[in-house]
Amino acid sequence: MLYDLIILGGGAAGIFAAINAKLTHPTANVLLLEKNAVLLTKVRISGGGRCNVTHACFEPKQLIKNYPRGEKELLGPFHVFGPADTIKWFESKGVLFKTEADGRIFPQTDQSETIIQALLQEAHGLAVLIKLTEHIEILENHASYFTLRTKKEIYQTTNLLLATGSSRQGYQWAEQLGHTIQKPVPSLFTFNVPASSLKHLSGVSIHPVRLQILGTKLFQEGPILITHFGFSGPAILKLSAWGSKYLHEQNYQTRLMINWVALSKEETFVKLQEAKTHFPHKTLLQKNLFDLPKNLWKTFLEILGISYKKRLIEISLQQLKNLAQKLTGDRYQVEGKTTHKQEFVTCGGVTLKEVDFKTMQSKICPRLFFAGEILDIDGITGGFNFQNAWTTGYIAGKSSL
Numbered sequence: 001m002l003y004d005l006i007i008l009g010g011g012a013a014g015i016f017a018a019i020n021a022k023l024t025h026p027t028a029n030v031l032l033l034e035k036n037a038v039l040l041t042k043v044r045i046s047g048g049g050r051c052n053v054t055h056a057c058f059e060p061k062q063l064i065k066n067y068p069r070g071e072k073e074l075l076g077p078f079h080v081f082g083p084a085d086t087i088k089w090f091e092s093k094g095v096l097f098k099t100e101a102d103g104r105i106f107p108q109t110d111q112s113e114t115i116i117q118a119l120l121q122e123a124h125g126l127a128v129l130i131k132l133t134e135h136i137e138i139l140e141n142h143a144s145y146f147t148l149r150t151k152k153e154i155y156q157t158t159n160l161l162l163a164t165g166s167s168r169q170g171y172q173w174a175e176q177l178g179h180t181i182q183k184p185v186p187s188l189f190t191f192n193v194p195a196s197s198l199k200h201l202s203g204v205s206i207h208p209v210r211l212q213i214l215g216t217k218l219f220q221e222g223p224i225l226i227t228h229f230g231f232s233g234p235a236i237l238k239l240s241a242w243g244s245k246y247l248h249e250q251n252y253q254t255r256l257m258i259n260w261v262a263l264s265k266e267e268t269f270v271k272l273q274e275a276k277t278h279f280p281h282k283t284l285l286q287k288n289l290f291d292l293p294k295n296l297w298k299t300f301l302e303i304l305g306i307s308y309k310k311r312l313i314e315i316s317l318q319q320l321k322n323l324a325q326k327l328t329g330d331r332y333q334v335e336g337k338t339t340h341k342q343e344f345v346t347c348g349g350v351t352l353k354e355v356d357f358k359t360m361q362s363k364i365c366p367r368l369f370f371a372g373e374i375l376d377i378d379g380i381t382g383g384f385n386f387q388n389a390w391t392t393g394y395i396a397g398k399s400s401l
Protein backbone atom coordinates (compact mmCIF):
# COMPACT_ATOMS: atom_id res chain seq x y z
CA MET A 1 0.00 0.00 0.00
CA LEU A 2 1.19 3.50 -0.82
CA TYR A 3 0.59 5.96 2.02
CA ASP A 4 -0.02 9.63 1.30
CA LEU A 5 2.16 10.67 4.22
CA ILE A 6 4.40 8.87 6.67
CA ILE A 7 5.59 10.80 9.70
CA LEU A 8 8.61 9.51 11.56
CA GLY A 9 8.58 10.48 15.24
CA GLY A 10 5.70 10.64 17.71
CA GLY A 11 6.78 13.69 19.68
CA ALA A 12 5.04 17.06 19.85
CA ALA A 13 5.96 18.02 16.27
CA GLY A 14 5.10 14.66 14.69
CA ILE A 15 1.74 14.22 16.42
CA PHE A 16 0.69 17.81 15.77
CA ALA A 17 1.69 17.45 12.12
CA ALA A 18 -0.31 14.21 11.81
CA ILE A 19 -3.41 15.90 13.28
CA ASN A 20 -3.14 18.87 10.95
CA ALA A 21 -2.51 16.70 7.91
CA LYS A 22 -5.72 14.77 8.62
CA LEU A 23 -7.68 17.93 9.41
CA THR A 24 -6.63 19.36 6.03
CA HIS A 25 -7.06 16.12 4.07
CA PRO A 26 -9.45 13.88 6.01
CA THR A 27 -9.38 11.04 3.47
CA ALA A 28 -5.59 10.87 3.22
CA ASN A 29 -3.73 7.83 4.53
CA VAL A 30 -1.48 9.22 7.21
CA LEU A 31 0.78 6.86 9.13
CA LEU A 32 2.94 7.84 12.10
CA LEU A 33 5.84 5.56 13.04
CA GLU A 34 7.43 5.87 16.47
CA LYS A 35 10.49 3.88 17.50
CA ASN A 36 9.55 3.79 21.20
CA ALA A 37 6.66 2.01 22.87
CA VAL A 38 5.07 5.32 23.92
CA LEU A 39 4.25 8.60 22.24
CA LEU A 40 5.04 12.11 23.45
CA THR A 41 7.70 11.07 25.94
CA LYS A 42 9.22 14.52 26.22
CA VAL A 43 5.85 16.20 26.60
CA ARG A 44 5.22 13.91 29.57
CA ILE A 45 8.43 14.85 31.39
CA SER A 46 8.48 18.46 30.24
CA GLY A 47 8.27 21.40 32.62
CA GLY A 48 8.83 19.10 35.60
CA GLY A 49 5.75 17.07 34.57
CA ARG A 50 3.62 20.20 34.10
CA CYS A 51 4.44 20.89 30.42
CA ASN A 52 5.25 24.50 29.65
CA VAL A 53 3.21 24.46 26.43
CA THR A 54 4.06 27.91 25.11
CA HIS A 55 4.86 31.47 26.17
CA ALA A 56 2.67 34.55 26.52
CA CYS A 57 4.50 36.42 23.80
CA PHE A 58 2.06 37.15 21.02
CA GLU A 59 4.05 39.47 18.79
CA PRO A 60 6.09 37.39 16.29
CA LYS A 61 8.86 40.03 16.12
CA GLN A 62 9.28 39.77 19.90
CA LEU A 63 8.80 36.02 19.98
CA ILE A 64 11.63 35.24 17.55
CA LYS A 65 14.12 36.97 19.86
CA ASN A 66 13.90 33.92 22.08
CA TYR A 67 15.49 31.65 19.48
CA PRO A 68 19.30 31.70 19.27
CA ARG A 69 18.89 29.63 16.10
CA GLY A 70 15.83 29.97 13.92
CA GLU A 71 15.09 33.63 14.69
CA LYS A 72 14.89 34.81 11.08
CA GLU A 73 13.24 31.68 9.70
CA LEU A 74 10.46 31.50 12.33
CA LEU A 75 9.12 35.01 11.75
CA GLY A 76 6.85 33.99 8.86
CA PRO A 77 5.71 30.71 10.48
CA PHE A 78 4.78 32.51 13.73
CA HIS A 79 2.44 34.75 11.74
CA VAL A 80 0.77 31.57 10.48
CA PHE A 81 0.60 29.71 13.81
CA GLY A 82 1.82 31.40 16.98
CA PRO A 83 1.26 31.04 20.74
CA ALA A 84 -2.28 32.47 20.52
CA ASP A 85 -3.16 29.76 17.97
CA THR A 86 -1.62 27.09 20.20
CA ILE A 87 -3.74 28.25 23.14
CA LYS A 88 -6.86 28.44 20.99
CA TRP A 89 -6.25 24.98 19.58
CA PHE A 90 -5.84 23.31 22.96
CA GLU A 91 -8.72 25.32 24.46
CA SER A 92 -10.94 24.04 21.68
CA LYS A 93 -10.10 20.55 23.00
CA GLY A 94 -11.13 21.56 26.51
CA VAL A 95 -7.68 22.38 27.94
CA LEU A 96 -7.61 25.38 30.27
CA PHE A 97 -4.38 27.31 30.70
CA LYS A 98 -2.73 29.56 33.26
CA THR A 99 0.02 32.07 32.63
CA GLU A 100 2.75 32.46 35.24
CA ALA A 101 4.29 35.81 36.13
CA ASP A 102 7.27 35.22 33.83
CA GLY A 103 5.02 34.47 30.83
CA ARG A 104 5.24 30.66 30.85
CA ILE A 105 1.95 28.97 30.01
CA PHE A 106 0.93 25.68 31.64
CA PRO A 107 -2.28 23.63 31.68
CA GLN A 108 -4.38 24.59 34.71
CA THR A 109 -4.18 20.98 35.88
CA ASP A 110 -0.36 21.31 36.19
CA GLN A 111 -0.25 17.91 34.50
CA SER A 112 1.42 17.25 31.16
CA GLU A 113 -1.00 14.34 30.83
CA THR A 114 -3.73 16.90 30.02
CA ILE A 115 -1.79 17.96 26.93
CA ILE A 116 -1.01 14.38 25.95
CA GLN A 117 -4.66 13.35 26.20
CA ALA A 118 -5.82 16.33 24.12
CA LEU A 119 -3.34 15.45 21.36
CA LEU A 120 -3.94 11.70 21.39
CA GLN A 121 -7.73 11.96 21.48
CA GLU A 122 -7.64 14.25 18.48
CA ALA A 123 -5.21 12.00 16.59
CA HIS A 124 -7.36 8.95 17.27
CA GLY A 125 -10.57 10.80 16.43
CA LEU A 126 -9.12 11.71 13.06
CA ALA A 127 -8.02 8.12 12.43
CA VAL A 128 -4.31 8.82 12.24
CA LEU A 129 -2.65 5.40 11.92
CA ILE A 130 0.02 5.00 14.57
CA LYS A 131 2.56 2.21 14.86
CA LEU A 132 4.85 2.00 17.86
CA THR A 133 8.23 0.29 18.26
CA GLU A 134 8.87 0.57 14.54
CA HIS A 135 12.57 0.59 13.72
CA ILE A 136 13.18 1.70 10.18
CA GLU A 137 16.41 0.20 8.97
CA ILE A 138 16.49 1.32 5.35
CA LEU A 139 15.11 4.44 3.74
CA GLU A 140 15.06 4.78 -0.04
CA ASN A 141 13.98 7.67 -2.20
CA HIS A 142 12.49 6.74 -5.57
CA ALA A 143 11.31 9.12 -8.27
CA SER A 144 7.84 9.64 -6.81
CA TYR A 145 7.77 7.84 -3.48
CA PHE A 146 9.88 6.72 -0.50
CA THR A 147 10.34 3.17 0.76
CA LEU A 148 10.95 2.49 4.44
CA ARG A 149 11.97 -0.97 5.52
CA THR A 150 11.87 -2.51 8.98
CA LYS A 151 12.92 -6.12 9.70
CA LYS A 152 9.36 -7.32 8.98
CA GLU A 153 7.61 -4.61 6.98
CA ILE A 154 8.01 -2.46 3.91
CA TYR A 155 6.20 0.89 3.88
CA GLN A 156 5.82 3.12 0.85
CA THR A 157 4.74 6.73 0.94
CA THR A 158 4.43 9.65 -1.43
CA ASN A 159 5.40 12.19 1.24
CA LEU A 160 7.73 11.79 4.19
CA LEU A 161 7.95 14.01 7.26
CA LEU A 162 10.93 13.71 9.57
CA ALA A 163 10.01 14.74 13.12
CA THR A 164 12.57 12.67 14.97
CA GLY A 165 13.75 15.42 17.33
CA SER A 166 17.43 15.26 18.16
CA SER A 167 17.82 11.55 17.33
CA ARG A 168 20.98 10.64 15.48
CA GLN A 169 19.15 8.42 13.03
CA GLY A 170 16.89 11.30 11.98
CA TYR A 171 19.94 13.42 11.18
CA GLN A 172 21.45 10.52 9.24
CA TRP A 173 18.34 10.15 7.09
CA ALA A 174 18.23 13.86 6.41
CA GLU A 175 21.88 13.65 5.34
CA GLN A 176 21.21 10.62 3.18
CA LEU A 177 18.46 12.59 1.42
CA GLY A 178 20.89 15.40 0.62
CA HIS A 179 20.78 17.72 3.65
CA THR A 180 23.64 19.13 5.63
CA ILE A 181 23.47 18.85 9.40
CA GLN A 182 24.71 21.57 11.70
CA LYS A 183 26.64 19.79 14.43
CA PRO A 184 24.27 18.89 17.28
CA VAL A 185 25.43 20.20 20.65
CA PRO A 186 23.51 20.77 23.91
CA SER A 187 21.88 24.05 24.80
CA LEU A 188 20.25 25.26 28.05
CA PHE A 189 22.63 24.31 30.83
CA THR A 190 24.05 25.78 34.00
CA PHE A 191 27.70 26.52 34.72
CA ASN A 192 29.95 24.52 37.05
CA VAL A 193 32.40 26.69 38.94
CA PRO A 194 34.19 24.33 41.35
CA ALA A 195 36.39 27.12 42.76
CA SER A 196 33.50 29.53 43.36
CA SER A 197 33.83 31.43 46.59
CA LEU A 198 30.04 31.84 46.69
CA LYS A 199 28.86 28.23 46.93
CA HIS A 200 27.85 28.71 50.57
CA LEU A 201 25.25 31.19 49.25
CA SER A 202 23.49 28.46 47.23
CA GLY A 203 19.86 29.45 46.60
CA VAL A 204 20.50 33.20 46.61
CA SER A 205 19.31 34.95 43.47
CA ILE A 206 20.31 38.42 42.29
CA HIS A 207 18.55 40.55 39.71
CA PRO A 208 19.64 42.00 37.39
CA VAL A 209 23.25 41.14 36.73
CA ARG A 210 25.30 41.46 33.55
CA LEU A 211 27.18 38.41 32.34
CA GLN A 212 29.92 38.09 29.78
CA ILE A 213 32.01 35.21 28.52
CA LEU A 214 35.45 36.81 28.55
CA GLY A 215 37.11 37.16 25.17
CA THR A 216 33.79 36.92 23.31
CA LYS A 217 30.78 39.06 22.52
CA LEU A 218 28.55 36.63 24.42
CA PHE A 219 26.65 38.80 26.85
CA GLN A 220 23.38 38.55 28.82
CA GLU A 221 21.54 40.56 31.44
CA GLY A 222 18.98 39.15 33.88
CA PRO A 223 18.59 37.18 37.12
CA ILE A 224 21.32 34.80 38.27
CA LEU A 225 21.05 32.06 40.86
CA ILE A 226 23.99 30.97 42.99
CA THR A 227 24.05 27.18 43.32
CA HIS A 228 26.15 24.69 45.24
CA PHE A 229 28.03 23.84 42.02
CA GLY A 230 28.28 27.29 40.42
CA PHE A 231 25.69 29.49 38.72
CA SER A 232 22.24 29.00 37.25
CA GLY A 233 19.17 31.18 36.65
CA PRO A 234 17.63 32.75 33.54
CA ALA A 235 20.65 34.86 32.53
CA ILE A 236 23.00 31.85 32.71
CA LEU A 237 20.59 29.66 30.72
CA LYS A 238 20.31 32.34 28.04
CA LEU A 239 24.08 32.67 27.93
CA SER A 240 24.36 28.89 27.52
CA ALA A 241 21.85 29.00 24.65
CA TRP A 242 23.53 31.81 22.71
CA GLY A 243 26.96 30.45 23.56
CA SER A 244 26.20 26.75 23.06
CA LYS A 245 28.47 26.27 20.05
CA TYR A 246 31.35 28.34 21.42
CA LEU A 247 31.13 26.72 24.86
CA HIS A 248 31.09 23.25 23.28
CA GLU A 249 34.22 24.13 21.30
CA GLN A 250 35.85 25.22 24.57
CA ASN A 251 34.83 21.95 26.22
CA TYR A 252 32.88 24.09 28.72
CA GLN A 253 36.10 25.59 30.11
CA THR A 254 35.77 29.33 30.01
CA ARG A 255 36.01 32.59 31.95
CA LEU A 256 32.76 34.17 33.12
CA MET A 257 32.59 37.80 34.19
CA ILE A 258 29.73 38.90 36.43
CA ASN A 259 28.72 42.51 36.90
CA TRP A 260 26.61 42.17 40.05
CA VAL A 261 25.23 45.69 39.96
CA ALA A 262 24.63 46.14 36.20
CA LEU A 263 26.43 49.51 36.28
CA SER A 264 29.79 50.66 34.94
CA LYS A 265 32.82 50.54 37.24
CA GLU A 266 32.94 54.35 37.27
CA GLU A 267 29.23 54.72 38.16
CA THR A 268 29.67 52.17 40.93
CA PHE A 269 32.73 53.92 42.34
CA VAL A 270 30.90 57.28 42.29
CA LYS A 271 27.97 55.74 44.21
CA LEU A 272 30.36 54.30 46.80
CA GLN A 273 32.18 57.62 47.14
CA GLU A 274 28.91 59.52 47.54
CA ALA A 275 27.83 57.11 50.24
CA LYS A 276 31.12 57.69 52.05
CA THR A 277 30.59 61.46 51.83
CA HIS A 278 26.93 61.50 52.87
CA PHE A 279 26.85 58.59 55.34
CA PRO A 280 30.39 58.37 56.79
CA HIS A 281 29.30 56.70 60.01
CA LYS A 282 27.24 53.93 58.41
CA THR A 283 28.65 50.56 57.39
CA LEU A 284 28.31 49.29 53.83
CA LEU A 285 25.80 46.71 55.06
CA GLN A 286 23.66 49.38 56.69
CA LYS A 287 23.81 51.41 53.51
CA ASN A 288 22.91 48.56 51.12
CA LEU A 289 23.59 50.68 48.04
CA PHE A 290 22.94 48.20 45.30
CA ASP A 291 20.21 46.13 46.89
CA LEU A 292 22.45 43.07 47.06
CA PRO A 293 21.75 40.26 49.55
CA LYS A 294 23.59 40.95 52.83
CA ASN A 295 25.45 37.63 52.75
CA LEU A 296 26.79 38.43 49.30
CA TRP A 297 28.01 41.84 50.53
CA LYS A 298 29.67 40.22 53.50
CA THR A 299 31.40 37.66 51.27
CA PHE A 300 32.70 40.33 48.88
CA LEU A 301 33.99 42.44 51.76
CA GLU A 302 35.67 39.40 53.32
CA ILE A 303 37.36 38.52 50.00
CA LEU A 304 38.66 42.09 49.75
CA GLY A 305 39.83 42.07 53.35
CA ILE A 306 37.41 44.79 54.47
CA SER A 307 35.62 44.19 57.77
CA TYR A 308 31.87 44.49 57.23
CA LYS A 309 31.71 46.22 60.61
CA LYS A 310 33.86 49.11 59.32
CA ARG A 311 32.12 52.43 58.85
CA LEU A 312 32.42 54.07 55.43
CA ILE A 313 34.69 56.77 56.82
CA GLU A 314 37.20 54.03 57.73
CA ILE A 315 37.28 52.56 54.24
CA SER A 316 39.95 54.02 51.97
CA LEU A 317 39.31 55.25 48.44
CA GLN A 318 41.54 52.45 47.13
CA GLN A 319 39.37 49.90 48.97
CA LEU A 320 36.27 51.47 47.44
CA LYS A 321 37.93 51.24 44.02
CA ASN A 322 38.67 47.55 44.64
CA LEU A 323 35.07 47.05 45.67
CA ALA A 324 33.78 48.79 42.52
CA GLN A 325 36.06 46.48 40.50
CA LYS A 326 34.75 43.39 42.30
CA LEU A 327 31.11 44.40 41.92
CA THR A 328 31.37 45.14 38.20
CA GLY A 329 34.05 42.75 36.94
CA ASP A 330 33.93 39.62 39.11
CA ARG A 331 35.64 36.73 37.31
CA TYR A 332 35.07 32.99 37.62
CA GLN A 333 36.58 29.96 35.94
CA VAL A 334 33.81 27.79 34.47
CA GLU A 335 34.69 24.10 34.36
CA GLY A 336 31.87 22.09 32.91
CA LYS A 337 28.10 22.22 32.74
CA THR A 338 25.07 20.69 34.44
CA THR A 339 21.61 20.09 33.00
CA HIS A 340 18.98 22.48 34.27
CA LYS A 341 16.06 20.57 35.87
CA GLN A 342 16.66 17.80 33.30
CA GLU A 343 15.44 20.19 30.59
CA PHE A 344 17.71 20.47 27.61
CA VAL A 345 17.43 21.07 23.96
CA THR A 346 19.76 20.38 21.06
CA CYS A 347 21.24 23.18 19.07
CA GLY A 348 22.10 22.05 15.54
CA GLY A 349 20.26 19.87 13.05
CA VAL A 350 18.99 20.27 9.50
CA THR A 351 20.43 23.44 7.94
CA LEU A 352 17.66 26.02 7.79
CA LYS A 353 18.40 27.50 4.40
CA GLU A 354 17.71 24.07 2.89
CA VAL A 355 14.08 24.19 4.04
CA ASP A 356 11.16 26.25 2.69
CA PHE A 357 9.50 27.66 5.82
CA LYS A 358 6.24 28.39 3.99
CA THR A 359 5.66 24.63 3.71
CA MET A 360 8.46 23.04 5.77
CA GLN A 361 9.38 21.14 2.61
CA SER A 362 12.98 20.35 1.77
CA LYS A 363 14.43 22.54 -0.97
CA ILE A 364 16.71 19.64 -1.84
CA CYS A 365 14.51 16.56 -1.79
CA PRO A 366 10.93 16.99 -3.08
CA ARG A 367 8.14 15.49 -0.91
CA LEU A 368 10.38 15.48 2.16
CA PHE A 369 9.26 17.66 5.09
CA PHE A 370 10.67 18.55 8.51
CA ALA A 371 9.18 19.69 11.83
CA GLY A 372 10.42 20.32 15.36
CA GLU A 373 13.80 19.92 16.93
CA ILE A 374 15.36 17.98 14.01
CA LEU A 375 15.77 21.42 12.47
CA ASP A 376 18.64 23.68 13.49
CA ILE A 377 16.23 25.61 15.71
CA ASP A 378 16.27 25.97 19.47
CA GLY A 379 14.70 28.35 21.91
CA ILE A 380 15.51 29.39 25.42
CA THR A 381 13.61 27.91 28.34
CA GLY A 382 10.01 29.14 28.77
CA GLY A 383 7.82 27.18 26.32
CA PHE A 384 9.59 28.37 23.18
CA ASN A 385 10.80 24.92 22.14
CA PHE A 386 7.33 23.43 22.15
CA GLN A 387 6.06 26.47 20.26
CA ASN A 388 8.58 25.65 17.54
CA ALA A 389 7.23 22.08 17.47
CA TRP A 390 3.57 23.24 17.25
CA THR A 391 4.30 25.87 14.59
CA THR A 392 6.48 23.80 12.29
CA GLY A 393 4.32 20.71 12.90
CA TYR A 394 1.20 22.69 11.95
CA ILE A 395 2.71 24.02 8.72
CA ALA A 396 4.32 20.73 7.73
CA GLY A 397 1.10 18.83 8.42
CA LYS A 398 -0.99 21.19 6.32
CA SER A 399 1.45 21.30 3.40
CA SER A 400 2.73 17.77 3.20
CA LEU A 401 -0.15 16.28 1.21
Ligand SMILES: Cc1cc2nc3c(=O)[nH]c(=O)nc-3n(C[C@H](O)[C@H](O)[C@H](O)COP(=O)(O)OP(=O)(O)OC[C@H]3O[C@@H](n4cnc5c(N)ncnc54)[C@H](O)[C@@H]3O)c2cc1C
Pocket residue numbers: 008009010011012013014033034035036039040041042043045046047048051052053054134135136163164165166167169170341342343344345371372373374382383384385386387389
Ligand atom coordinates in the same frame (compact mmCIF):
# COMPACT_ATOMS: atom_id res chain seq x y z
C1 LIG B 1 13.29 17.13 30.46
C2 LIG B 1 12.86 18.10 29.37
C3 LIG B 1 11.90 19.04 29.69
C4 LIG B 1 11.50 19.96 28.70
N1 LIG B 1 10.54 20.86 29.03
C5 LIG B 1 10.12 21.73 28.09
C6 LIG B 1 9.05 22.62 28.36
O1 LIG B 1 8.45 22.61 29.45
N2 LIG B 1 8.69 23.50 27.38
C7 LIG B 1 9.30 23.52 26.14
O2 LIG B 1 8.95 24.33 25.30
N3 LIG B 1 10.28 22.64 25.85
C8 LIG B 1 10.68 21.74 26.77
N4 LIG B 1 11.66 20.84 26.44
C9 LIG B 1 12.13 20.77 25.06
C10 LIG B 1 11.04 20.01 24.22
O3 LIG B 1 10.70 18.84 24.90
C11 LIG B 1 11.53 19.68 22.81
O4 LIG B 1 11.99 20.83 22.17
C12 LIG B 1 10.38 19.06 22.00
O5 LIG B 1 9.96 17.86 22.63
C13 LIG B 1 10.79 18.76 20.57
O6 LIG B 1 9.72 18.10 19.93
P1 LIG B 1 9.97 17.13 18.69
O7 LIG B 1 8.67 16.49 18.39
O8 LIG B 1 10.67 17.87 17.63
O9 LIG B 1 11.02 16.07 19.22
P2 LIG B 1 10.84 14.94 20.35
O10 LIG B 1 9.89 15.37 21.39
O11 LIG B 1 12.21 14.58 20.76
O12 LIG B 1 10.17 13.74 19.57
C14 LIG B 1 10.86 13.00 18.61
C15 LIG B 1 10.23 11.63 18.56
O13 LIG B 1 10.83 10.91 17.49
C16 LIG B 1 11.08 9.61 17.91
N5 LIG B 1 12.14 9.06 17.09
C17 LIG B 1 13.45 9.37 17.11
N6 LIG B 1 14.10 8.65 16.21
C18 LIG B 1 13.18 7.88 15.58
C19 LIG B 1 13.25 6.92 14.57
N7 LIG B 1 14.41 6.58 14.05
N8 LIG B 1 12.10 6.32 14.15
C20 LIG B 1 10.93 6.65 14.72
N9 LIG B 1 10.80 7.53 15.70
C21 LIG B 1 11.93 8.15 16.13
C22 LIG B 1 11.48 9.77 19.37
O14 LIG B 1 11.35 8.54 20.07
C23 LIG B 1 10.48 10.82 19.81
O15 LIG B 1 9.27 10.23 20.24
C24 LIG B 1 12.07 19.92 27.40
C25 LIG B 1 13.05 18.97 27.11
C26 LIG B 1 13.44 18.07 28.07
C27 LIG B 1 14.48 17.04 27.73
